[in-house]
Amino acid sequence: xxxxAVIGLETHAELLTESKLWCRCGTRFGEPPxxxxxxxxxxxxxxxxxxNKRAFELALKAALALHCVINRETxxxxxxxxxxxxxxxYQVSQNYCNxxxxxxxxxxxxxxxxxxxxxxxxxxxxxxxxxxxESPGADYSLVDLNRAGxxxxxxxxxxDMHSVEEAEAFMHTLRRxxxxxxxxxxxxxxxxxxxxxxxxxxxxGEEKLGSxxxxxxxxxxxxxxxxxxxEIERQSRLLREGGAVEMETRLWDEAGGRSExxxxxxxxxxxxxxxxxxxxxxxxDEGWLERVQAEVPELSLGRRRRFVRDxxxxxxxARVLTEERAVADYFEACLAAHNEPKSVANWIMNxxxxxxxxxxxxxAEFEVPPQRFAELIEAADKGKVTAAxxxxxxxxxxxxxxxxxxxxxxxxxxxxxxxxxxxxxVEQVLAEARKAVQDYxxxxxxxxxxxxxxxxxxxGGKADPKLAREILLNRLEEMARQP
Amino acid sequence: xxxxxxxxxxxxxxxAFLRRERSARSIVEEQFxxxxxxxxxxxxxxxxxxxxxxxxxxALDRKLADGAQMGKLAxxxxxxxxxxxxxxxxxxxxxxxxxxxxxxxxxxxVERLIEEDAVIIGKTNMDEFAMGSSTExxxxxxxxxxxxxxxxxxxxxxGSAAAVAARMAPLALGSDTxxxxxxxAGLCGVVGLKPTYGRVSRYGLVxxxxxxxxxxxLARTAGDTALLLEAIAPRDGxxxxxxxxxxxxxxxxxxxxISGLTFxxxxxxxxxxxxxxxxxxxxxxxxxxxxxxxxxxxxxSLPHSRIDxxxxxxxxxxxxxxxxxxxxxxxxxxxxxxxxxxxHRSDERGDIIEMYSRTRGEGxxxxxxxxxxxGTHALSSGYYDAYYLRAGRVRRLIQSDFERAWEQVDxxxxxxxxxxxxxxxxxxxxxLAMYLSDIxxxxxxxxxxxxxxxxxxxxSEGLPVALQLMGRHWDEERLxxxxxxxxxxxxxxxxxxxxxxG
Numbered sequence: 001x002x003x004x005a006v007i008g009l010e011t012h013a014e015l016l017t018e019s020k021l022w023c024r025c026g027t028r029f030g031e032p033p034x035x036x037x038x039x040x041x042x043x044x045x046x047x048x049x050x051x052n053k054r055a056f057e058l059a060l061k062a063a064l065a066l067h068c069v070i071n072r073e074t075x076x077x078x079x080x081x082x083x084x085x086x087x088x089x090y091q092v093s094q095n096y097c098n099x100x101x102x103x104x105x106x107x108x109x110x111x112x113x114x115x116x117x118x119x120x121x122x123x124x125x126x127x128x129x130x131x132x133x134e135s136p137g138a139d140y141s142l143v144d145l146n147r148a149g150x151x152x153x154x155x156x157x158x159x160d161m162h163s164v165e166e167a168e169a170f171m172h173t174l175r176r177x178x179x180x181x182x183x184x185x186x187x188x189x190x191x192x193x194x195x196x197x198x199x200x201x202x203x204x205g206e207e208k209l210g211s212x213x214x215x216x217x218x219x220x221x222x223x224x225x226x227x228x229x230x231e232i233e234r235q236s237r238l239l240r241e242g243g244a245v246e247m248e249t250r251l252w253d254e255a256g257g258r259s260e261x262x263x264x265x266x267x268x269x270x271x272x273x274x275x276x277x278x279x280x281x282x283x284x285d286e287g288w289l290e291r292v293q294a295e296v297p298e299l300s301l302g303r304r305r306r307f308v309r310d311x312x313x314x315x316x317x318a319r320v321l322t323e324e325r326a327v328a329d330y331f332e333a334c335l336a337a338h339n340e341p342k343s344v345a346n347w348i349m350n351x352x353x354x355x356x357x358x359x360x361x362x363x364a365e366f367e368v369p370p371q372r373f374a375e376l377i378e379a380a381d382k383g384k385v386t387a388a389x390x391x392x393x394x395x396x397x398x399x400x401x402x403x404x405x406x407x408x409x410x411x412x413x414x415x416x417x418x419x420x421x422x423x424x425x426v427e428q429v430l431a432e433a434r435k436a437v438q439d440y441x442x443x444x445x446x447x448x449x450x451x452x453x454x455x456x457x458x459x460g461g462k463a464d465p466k467l468a469r470e471i472l473l474n475r476l477e478e479m480a481r482q483p
Numbered sequence: 484x485x486x487x488x489x490x491x492x493x494x495x496x497x498x499a500f501l502r503r504e505r506s507a508r509s510i511v512e513e514q515f516x517x518x519x520x521x522x523x524x525x526x527x528x529x530x531x532x533x534x535x536x537x538x539x540x541x542a543l544d545r546k547l548a549d550g551a552q553m554g555k556l557a558x559x560x561x562x563x564x565x566x567x568x569x570x571x572x573x574x575x576x577x578x579x580x581x582x583x584x585x586x587x588x589x590x591x592x593v594e595r596l597i598e599e600d601a602v603i604i605g606k607t608n609m610d611e612f613a614m615g616s617s618t619e620x621x622x623x624x625x626x627x628x629x630x631x632x633x634x635x636x637x638x639x640x641x642g643s644a645a646a647v648a649a650r651m652a653p654l655a656l657g658s659d660t661x662x663x664x665x666x667x668a669g670l671c672g673v674v675g676l677k678p679t680y681g682r683v684s685r686y687g688l689v690x691x692x693x694x695x696x697x698x699x700x701l702a703r704t705a706g707d708t709a710l711l712l713e714a715i716a717p718r719d720g721x722x723x724x725x726x727x728x729x730x731x732x733x734x735x736x737x738x739x740x741i742s743g744l745t746f747x748x749x750x751x752x753x754x755x756x757x758x759x760x761x762x763x764x765x766x767x768x769x770x771x772x773x774x775x776x777x778x779x780x781x782x783x784s785l786p787h788s789r790i791d792x793x794x795x796x797x798x799x800x801x802x803x804x805x806x807x808x809x810x811x812x813x814x815x816x817x818x819x820x821x822x823x824x825x826x827h828r829s830d831e832r833g834d835i836i837e838m839y840s841r842t843r844g845e846g847x848x849x850x851x852x853x854x855x856x857x858g859t860h861a862l863s864s865g866y867y868d869a870y871y872l873r874a875g876r877v878r879r880l881i882q883s884d885f886e887r888a889w890e891q892v893d894x895x896x897x898x899x900x901x902x903x904x905x906x907x908x909x910x911x912x913x914x915l916a917m918y919l920s921d922i923x924x925x926x927x928x929x930x931x932x933x934x935x936x937x938x939x940x941x942x943s944e945g946l947p948v949a950l951q952l953m954g955r956h957w958d959e960e961r962l963x964x965x966x967x968x969x970x971x972x973x974x975x976x977x978x979x980x981x982x983x984x985g
Contacts, residue, residue, distance in 0.1 A: 039588050043819045045689040046568045048722050078815050089818035272862035277693035279723050
């Protein structure tokens with residue numbers, strides 16, 4: 001018996017703000033413990049929160065990009081629970097009136113487009129970090145509150161996914177969306193993107209949902225995919241063996257590759273949500289909404305479709321180029337200077353992305369601006385330089401920062417494309433490569449390759465290969481006619 | 484030559500300082516002489532800041548000598564309730580859980596006092612975390628009513644009210660969540676004002692119930708009250724619930740005529756059996772005084788602030804609604820006292836849950852624990868709608884009762900407290916009876932409006948009785964003008980308790 005999985009995901013993304021959600025402390029990652037703190041984010045007696053407007057705006061932007069209905073007047077709620085990394089022992093979040101609701105995320109799956117429902121999008125504060133002292137005999141933990149109060153976006157999906165692959169596609173697509181919108185850096189190794197999953201199983205065709213299991217502590221897309229596979233298998237086995245799945249919350253252990261029960265349904269936490277009385281309701285007016293809406297960029301899927309439709313790219317090329325917003329931007333900036341989409345796409349994919357990949361850097365760090373790169377591609381497309389020469393010039397552009405025209409000039413890389421320039425070289429090759437000439441005249445037509453290679457060698461690769469071949473063939477034909 | 488300090492109003496002390504009749508040092512020295520003489524008998528202070536105050540007085544004397552522009556409160560000694568944060572000076576909320584806690588920052592109102600050149604002389608006793616009506620819930624000491632040392636001074640700002648009544652400070656700051664400024668002011672025979680919610684920044688006020696708490700002034704006269712309010716009211720961006728409105732000139736507003744105003748008498752507050760007879764009589768006299776000043780009285784109804792008397796037991800919607808909302812907020816506000824970062828931490832070793840429960844078990848007093856439990860229950864899933872949400876609806880009904888009243892009257896005239904100060908220990912074991920001593924003050928906090936308590940007589944036992952005036956949002960000016968007009972024509976506020984040493 002095969003079961004159908006029903007999967008929902010909660011995604012937490014740290015927002016890209018300079019300062020925290022309720023105070024002016026910085027949000028940089030990796031600073032010495034407790035150095036980015038103040039009375040407010042330490043939860044000292046008597047402090048009050050003041051909302052960081054930029055954080056609200058970024059969350060709004062994400063909600064709009066996810067096609068959410070925006071609640072024009074929203075407020076924050078307190079979620080009460082005790083944990084040493086939570087200075088006030090309540091987290092200011094949204095529960096009764098989220099900033100955005102009832103949206104969707106479009107993703108490509110199974111060769112088509114799928115929509116996954118978004119139940120709500122809201123803003124909340126992050127907690128700090130407990131550091132468990134490992135040294136022998138230590139009976140205490142340390143708390144680092146640098147992260148306490150950093151703005152977090154929470155995106156709650158509908159339980160619309162039915163396989164590990166769909167969940168994976170959802171996470172990658174959502175991550176791309178957040179990066180495209182520049183609301184989060186989504187650095188999983190720095191904890192900027194974290195997940196919680198809920199999984200239940202049911203017989204195919206059945207409407208009713210099975211008992212739901214929630215899994216926490218998922219700190220990467222890979223952890224979620226591993227955990228989902230594990231959980232689906234665990235629940236299937238329970239059901240196959242005639243048992244029942246219990247509603248519970250489990251904790252994923254990435255190192256061990258397994259999950260463990262954290263608490264059962266009976267011990268479910270009561271967060272005692274109530275409206276945060278230290279903040280006033282927040283009103284999103286029409287003008288603000290329009291301004292933020294205008295900031296929402298074309299997202300990867302839309303852009304991919306446009307690249308295929310308007311630029312005639314293949315699906316594959318369009319996908320590679322839209323994977324990252326900055327790469328797609330670079331591509332279009334090149335097109336603005338040299339409108340040959342197929343050629344520009346090839347150059348970016350074969351050369352630029354290869355270089356970036358090797359250096360493990362992003363396109364933001366690529367030294368050649370799109371305008372200059374376009375000039376080089378144009379020179380190659382027009383036969384001013386050969387492809388091989390252009391590749392070498394690209395290397396020199398990166399090294400020296402000079403433009404293509406200067407480097408072509410300086411290195412004399414310009415293609416030898418005039419018959420009078422090339423003819424003497426062809427004569428020299430015919431005179432020297434007697435063996436190959438004999439072979440050709442004797443019927444081994446493939447020998448032309450060796451002769452052409454010789455011409456290229458003598459010209460340092462600058463000979464226009466088409467012209468050189470033409471001259472060679474003409475001369476060989478003449479030689480064949482003259483006994 | 485000069486009058487003794489204790490006979491001077493805060494305004495007069497400042498003027499004497501600015502006219503160079505008295506140095507700040509002499510003011511502060513004399514103030515501490517009085518304070519020390521009476522502290523044993525009254526027990527108003529948790530921390531006395533003599534050294535800091537004298538250093539500050541010297542700095543003010545130099546500043547004046549340099550010809551610098553001086554602040555509104557120049558040279559005036561001010562006492563501050565111990566739930567208001569003072570940088571470098573212990574702020575305990577009269578709780579063991581914050582014993583020895585020294586804040587790293589000043590509350591907005593403390594910054595304002597310093598900017599206006601006041602001299603902070605100490606931190607006053609209170610009910611633990613402002614939860615109580617008698618100051619008996621302090622973990623550290625008992626504060627006695629200067630008019631009768633066997634009686635409570637009221638609460639929770641009992642230390643501040645007693646200090647002003649005993650002339651140990653001309654001005655004091657208190658906080659009022661359900662009557663905690665007005666009730667002790669009334670029971671100690673001084674003026675206490677609860678500003679409109681949002682008028683004074685709460686930044687640095689240790690939260691009890693965020694949607695109700697408000698810092699306000701206590702003084703002997705309406706004029707001094709206006710002066711202190713003006714100093715603390717300016718806008719503060721660190722409190723999101725604080726208003727952007729300009730601060731009116733409250734001192735100037737004192738002279739506004741009150742003739743022709745209409746005061747409302749809420750029938751619900753003047754019911755048979757709801758009010759001590761002597762209190763009722765004093766209020767009746769005050770009413771006649773106001774009528775003589777040209778004020779018209781009109782019966783109004785505040786149906787949702789109704790008080791019921793059944794078999795001698797009082798009950799009230801407002802009190803019920805208040806104790807759900809304030810305990811709910813308190814249960815969350817007080818969650819941060821966990822022993823992790825500051826304050827008391829239990830010495831007993833154990834896991835984190837044990838650390839929490841031992842720390843909080845040892846650190847909090849009975850009443851605080853009771854309210855945390857009540858509030859936790861009110862917010863629990865399954866009870867939230869029936870308690871918290873319903874209390875919120877009652878709160879809105881109470882608010883709209885006042886909205887309707889303002890269509891007919893300018894101010895509401897009411898008692899502050901059903902009885903004069905009760906005996907120490909009298910209600911200590913009966914929390915419900917204690918809760919009902921706020922029966923006339925709670926509606927004002929729930930509605931978010933402003934209210935003032937003004938001395939209006941004495942009981943046959945010599946205990947102060949007070950009247951309460953409540954005004955529209957942001958109408959502190961009229962409240963102060965009405966209080967001032969009354970004080971011009973009466974001398975209740977000029978009497979001083981007899982306090983001979985300890």
